[in-house]
Amino acid sequence: MKSMEMDSPPESDWSAVQPGQIVSFRHDKYLPIVGVVEARTDDGAVVWVRMNDGAGRRLIHKEDGYRLERAGEQD
Secondary structure (H helix, E strand, O other): OOOOOOOOOOOOHHHHHOOEEEEEEEEEOOOOOOEEEEEEEEOOOEEEEEEEOOOOEEEEEHOOHHHHHHHHOOO
């Protein structure tokens, strides 16, 4: 697995995120969500993430105030 750089600027276009990509989602009120993208809608408004901490899957919706930060690619 490649190193995860979390200091990149937030992504505004979630439609480029691909399954297998490691991502970090940030929110002003919640803990970060870090994991591997499993799926996304065609417009990128909704992304399913398998969380790294073993907490299962999370559905992340762009309109809920999350900011996407790309973290790397899974080997």
